[in-house]
Amino acid sequence: MHEAHHTPVQTHAQVIAGHPNSTESSPPAAVVFEQVGKTYQSSAGPVAALHAIDLSIPSGCIYGIIGRSGAGKSSLLRTINRLEEPSEGRVMVEGVDIGTLSQQELVRQRRRIGMIFQHFNLLSAKTVWDNVALPLRVAGVPEPQVKERVQALLELVGLADKHNTYPRRLSGGQKQRVGIARALVHNPPILLCDEATSALDPETTQAILQLLKDINQRLNITIILITHEMSVIREIADEVLVLEQGRIAEHGPVWQVFGAPEHPATQALLAPLQHSLPEDLAARLQPQPPNNGQPFQQVLQLFYTGQAGLVPDLPHIAARLPGHPMLLHGGVDRIQGHAQGSLLIGLDGHATLPDFSLLTQGEQAIAHRIEVIGYVV
Numbered sequence: 001m002h003e004a005h006h007t008p009v010q011t012h013a014q015v016i017a018g019h020p021n022s023t024e025s026s027p028p029a030a031v032v033f034e035q036v037g038k039t040y041q042s043s044a045g046p047v048a049a050l051h052a053i054d055l056s057i058p059s060g061c062i063y064g065i066i067g068r069s070g071a072g073k074s075s076l077l078r079t080i081n082r083l084e085e086p087s088e089g090r091v092m093v094e095g096v097d098i099g100t101l102s103q104q105e106l107v108r109q110r111r112r113i114g115m116i117f118q119h120f121n122l123l124s125a126k127t128v129w130d131n132v133a134l135p136l137r138v139a140g141v142p143e144p145q146v147k148e149r150v151q152a153l154l155e156l157v158g159l160a161d162k163h164n165t166y167p168r169r170l171s172g173g174q175k176q177r178v179g180i181a182r183a184l185v186h187n188p189p190i191l192l193c194d195e196a197t198s199a200l201d202p203e204t205t206q207a208i209l210q211l212l213k214d215i216n217q218r219l220n221i222t223i224i225l226i227t228h229e230m231s232v233i234r235e236i237a238d239e240v241l242v243l244e245q246g247r248i249a250e251h252g253p254v255w256q257v258f259g260a261p262e263h264p265a266t267q268a269l270l271a272p273l274q275h276s277l278p279e280d281l282a283a284r285l286q287p288q289p290p291n292n293g294q295p296f297q298q299v300l301q302l303f304y305t306g307q308a309g310l311v312p313d314l315p316h317i318a319a320r321l322p323g324h325p326m327l328l329h330g331g332v333d334r335i336q337g338h339a340q341g342s343l344l345i346g347l348d349g350h351a352t353l354p355d356f357s358l359l360t361q362g363e364q365a366i367a368h369r370i371e372v373i374g375y376v377v
């Protein structure tokens with residue numbers, strides 16, 4: 001069970017009853033999935049999209065859901081506002097089993113869950129102002145309050161100068177800002193983001209992610225986002241769930257899952273973020289030392305998972321490795337304050353390697369794991 005190493009799954013009953021796993025400081029759950037399954041009926045037969053999902057999403061966090069195409073991300077997200085009906089199990093939102101709500105109660109409940117979309121879903125015949133005002137008007141909010149609310153929201157998302165603009169005159173980033181303002185009209189405690197930055201260029205993606213982070217912190221809104229981009233998760237999420245073929249592959253704090261991904265699906269999704277071997281080095285790397293008397297280097301890879309505050313301490317690394325260690329390549333990211341990544345170190349070919357277990361444990365550790373990856377002439 002891959003998930004066993006990360007945040008333990010808590011059922012709603014455990015959260016309510018104060019299960020031993022729930023400490024006093026752990027926030028109440030915004031959403032709890034209990035044995036949620038989803039099977040679609042299609043012309044080609046039943047399609048099983050989700051299987052027995054047990055998961056608790058803490059209130060106030062930014063929670064990322066990632067997985068390959070078809071893993072079940074949208075299906076899971078859409079059960080939270082019941083755009084998708086689970087075939088099995090139940091979904092508790094802020095302690096309420098949303099499957100038990102009447103149609104009228106569901107309408108009210110949905111106002112407590114904002115949603116933004118990849119393609120923004122704006123009304124092209126309405127101005128920015130009217131797009132944001134519409135859900136308030138539909139809910140029967142008096143016009144002076146509509147005015148006050150829309151003005152404040154457009155200011156919040158940085159579109160105070162676009163009140164009368166039509167969506168076709170907006171950039172993708174600006175359209176998503178309108179989408180965010182519209183999603184927040186009813187002051188929802190939960191915001192769902194369905195691939196909200198997938199249609200945007202990298203710079204605009206950064207700006208929208210920063211806005212979401214700001215909203216999460218300033219308004220204390222729980223943000224649940226699905227994406228197929230690990231970089232989005234790294235950028236803003238506190239916790240991440242990796243879905244694979246409708247099942248939980250693993251989940252936990254982002255730095256833990258990124259620092260030591262256990263499931264092959266997570267490893268595959270993370271591969272593009274890894275500092276891979278540079279081409280010239282890869283071309284020269286040999287699995288065995290040369291036996292023709294030429295001078296060569298042994299290439300060591302030092303891995304950092306973010307655990308226990310261990311960071312690459314270069315003088316310390318040099319002191320504990322023989323000869324003249326050379327830093328050949330590498331990269332370390334800081335995620336939630338934890339250093340993660342790997343370094344490639346070249347050592348004189350004839351230097352006697354120390355016992356790696358002594359270099360990866362205790363206070364004197366220089367890395368979490370060390371491997372000899374090959375030899376270069």
Ligand SMILES: Nc1ncnc2c1ncn2[C@@H]1O[C@H](COP(=O)(O)OP(=O)(O)OP(=O)(O)O)[C@@H](O)[C@H]1O
Pocket residue numbers: 040041042047048049067068069070071072073074075076228
């Ligand atoms: N309305 C539907 N009818 C039939 N099958 C569906 C329907 N919606 C989704 N599926 C199937 O359910 C599975 C999960 O789909 P889902 O859209 O939840 O995955 P996803 O991870 O969000 O994928 P993507 O990243 O491509 O959007 C897929 O096999 C998909 O083909």
